[in-house]
Amino acid sequence: MHAFFQLSVRECPAGMCGLPNCRYTCPICKYGGVCEPASCTCICPSGYIGDLCETPHATNYFGKYGTIKCSDSADSCKDKIMCRPPPFGCSCAGGFYGLLCESICPTGKYGPDCRFDCDCPDAQCTYFSGCSGGCTNGMTGDTCDEYLAETPCPIGFYGTQCEFQCECLSSLTCDKVTGDCIAPDEIMDxxxxxxxxxxxxxxxxxxxxxxxxxxxxxxxxxxxxxxxxxxxxxxxxxxxxxxxxxxxxxxxxxxxxxxxxxxxxxxxxxxxxxxxxxxxxxxxxxxxxxxxxxxxxxxxxxxxxxxxxxxxxxxxxxxxxxxxxxxxxxxxxxxxxxxxxxxxxxxxxxxxxxxxxxxxxxxxxxxxxxxxxxxxxxxxxxRGCPGGLCGRPGCLERCPVCYNGGVCSADTCSCVCPGGFHGSQCDQAA
The missing domain is CATH 2.60.40.10 (Immunoglobulins)
Known part of the structure; x- marks a missing residue:
């Protein structure tokens, strides 16, 4: 009988992502979510969903979209260890802790493995979603996961609830309302x-x-x-x-x-x-x-x-x-x-x-x-993406077909044309 440990090492420094250079800023992942270093997306703990893991879903459901259930009864994900892809590793589902995930969070604690302290009176703190009132740090809502209008988004995101990712090069931020890049993001010709x-x-x-x-x-x-x-x-x-x-x-x-x-x-x-x-x-x-x-x-x-x-x-x-x-x-x-x-x-x-x-x-x-x-x-x-893919840092988009020797830009997903050709697919002679 002996002890087992899992050591999960991210391939980028803390707060950074976008392999191999790690020159992008991670999104702020909520409820213990972890920034995936290659795609700069959040890996969420069981029970939480959304691009930023911002939505507490249920104590008897898990999976990326919260569609897989432990059973029909509430808290049925208790007594189960949930393991996500690296660099997340394993944890209890939201609201539970212990080596066997056998216990509900004590008063004043919440989240996966009960790692978080409620910043509100105990009566307003739920073991699964945290504070239901008295939010701080520019947040609002029943579970303090909604942005106030005047609260800036994390770098790289925009929208009333910072739900959209800026389509800018590097980690430059964009306007919270329009998504317009604050610094130019075109590749100069x-x-x-x-x-x-x-x-x-x-x-x-x-x-x-x-x-x-x-x-x-x-x-x-x-x-x-x-x-x-x-x-x-x-x-x-x-x-x-x-x-x-x-x-x-x-x-x-x-x-x-x-x-x-x-x-x-x-x-x-x-x-x-x-x-x-x-x-x-x-x-x-x-x-x-x-x-x-x-x-x-x-x-x-x-x-x-x-x-x-x-x-x-x-x-x-x-x-x-x-x-x-x-x-x-x-x-x-x-x-x-x-x-x-x-x-x-x-x-x-x-x-x-x-x-x-x-x-x-x-x-x-x-x-x-x-x-x-x-x-x-x-x-x-x-190129900053694998063959046929573009849209750094995640490289999740498909490249267009570039003719006449044109090359797909890993950043903008547009064709960079050789001399003598132009057009969105380099299909027009100059």
Whole structure:
């Protein structure tokens, strides 16, 4: 005879959800409900229902919608242990406690396992639903589970009773009445153009990099940076040659000023390989909302080349970064500028289960030759949802069909179209 314990560990820090990054704020789950880390929804204890577990249902019913009954008699879920999916675990049904859930809550206590203290006179406290009068903290109703008109909703919810989830990116809140996002939630339409994409390393031609923020999302701030060189950092107000050679030029591009904000960088012929080849990142900011994209200039005579240089994979998916190199002990890999020592010697790098944190620029090069820039570059784009799904953080919506190479946005469930196509499904040629 010995003791048993169940230890349930949430995969996110307290109050946070939205795997794998855990960058969303959990809803406030009532009556002991627990925030599920992947979907940011509430797992309710037996006897309570609703998106926020806000409704005490009955002491003889259980299940997500309160449709399964222990028996017809009241309190018949007493003497039963109820186990929900992780990270909730097991508890007594609402109003009961004890190792065998054999007892009704004592005076002044309520809820599953009687974990809560009534903040009201004992005569107004019920063992199942708590206080029936004298509510505090901006709540009202017989069981203090209704919001007063002036009470703000938890972050991420709106409605007279905070019953609807905001359809905003990140954990930004929305208007309690209308649901309108208080901060912009559109993905700004930005384009980073490299011309020409291949750089002839022998003749040292000039190359041009133009970063556009399109008309519908004109930006407050734009910057371009060479990813592996922090000294190469320019913004839309620069009008000199910046960190490049003296025959270079950086200026706002005025060819189509009515429709875009843009920066044009002409890297002159006397610039070094480090300045002319490699990944550049463009960042646009609008009212605090940031959108970033990455592109690079490739050498035309690289010693190592990527077979497919842009690799798209859904969350949890499989990706393979293949080069034309043979297996060689001198092969090295970098990810966003950091060494990947585990991949030494490999001509192919495999990502067995992709997470958002693995998005970025990968490079494969020969040991000692990195500064020559004559090596393979990959950009890995990891969607924030599994294949075919969207609507982060829960990823519960189905993606639309995106034609002509369009990609379903994990955040907005809309198609992000390649150049030359537009429309809700990228089905119209520009």
């Amino acid at each position: 930005i384009v980073l153009v490299v011309d020409p994409p291949w750089t002839d390393m022998s003749s040292n031609p000039s190359v041009t990099l133009t970063f556009y923020s399109l008309k519908d999302s004109r930006t407050d701030e734009m910057t371009i940076a060479l990813t592996d060189d922090p000294s190469v950092f320019v913004d839309v107000d620069v009008s000199s040659n910046g960190p490049f050679s003296s025959d270079s030029d950086i200026a706002p591009d005025s060819d189509d000023a009515a429709n875009t904000n843009s920066i044009q960088v002409v890297v002159g012929t006397s610039s070094t390989a480090e300045q002319r080849v490699g990944p550049f990142t463009g960042t646009a900011t609008l009212d605090g909302f940031v959108t970033t994209t990455t592109a690079w200039f490739r050498p035309n005579n690289a010693a190592i080349n990527a077979l497919v240089d842009v690799v798209r994979v859904s969350h949890g998916g499989f990706a393979k970064l293949s080069t034309d190199a043979e297996e060689n002990a001198n092969l090295r890999w970098k990810f966003n500028g950091e060494d990947l020592d585990f991949a030494n010697g490999l001509p192919i790098l495999t990502i067995t289960k992709a997470y958002i944190e693995e998005s970025g620029v990968y490079e494969c090069f020969l040991n000692g030759d990195y500064d020559q820039k004559a090596h393979a570059y990959f950009r890995v784009v990891v």
